[in-house]
Amino acid sequence: MQVNSNGFAVILITTSQDEESQLIARVLLEQKIAACVNIIPQINSLFWWKQSIDQEKESMLIVKTRVKLIDEVVRLIKEVHSYEVPEIIALPIIGGNCDYLEWIDHEVIPEEAE
Template sequence: MHSRHRLLLCTCPDPETAQALAERLVDERLAACVNILPGIRSVYRWEDAVQQDSETLLLVKTGAERVSELIERLRELHPYEVPEIIALPITEGLSDYLSWVDACTSS
């Protein structure tokens, strides 16, 4: 299965960081749209201890050809030492919307 579009998930420490990252990704045409979901709770293991934090989740829509560059850019801008950046294929969707994603992320 090959999909031309991706949904990236990325957690952020707070809404302000999430907003700044979202604006930068859209401005640089790495993302067509970024949804910001505040108020998530993350439980994870870090440095051999279970941690819990309030975070903000980014849902980033982009084209498959922009994923590597988008991940690299998020890594540069993100305050976490090891940020959560996960890309999932978008296998189906409204064709008009996906065409819009293509138009917004073409370099």
């Protein structure tokens, strides 16, 4: 494993339905601000919402991108997401397979175009 010094991130997003997950994934990929989006269907989420504990079946998206693109990812997701307050959490990638990290870098829009 190599330490990442290129500024990559994983972004976690939940949605209420698979169609919305597919839409968000395609928008991010078509805009070239994500190299890969994994969709995990049917996760069980429990959370506080409007003073009560709610439970829902959701899908989770795992987005791989460059740290510098996080703001653009958040902006685009908020435009198309159905939730009033969508879960969008970015985590730095601190290391990993150098070949994979280089692939992420190659697949998203070039840094000079950001």
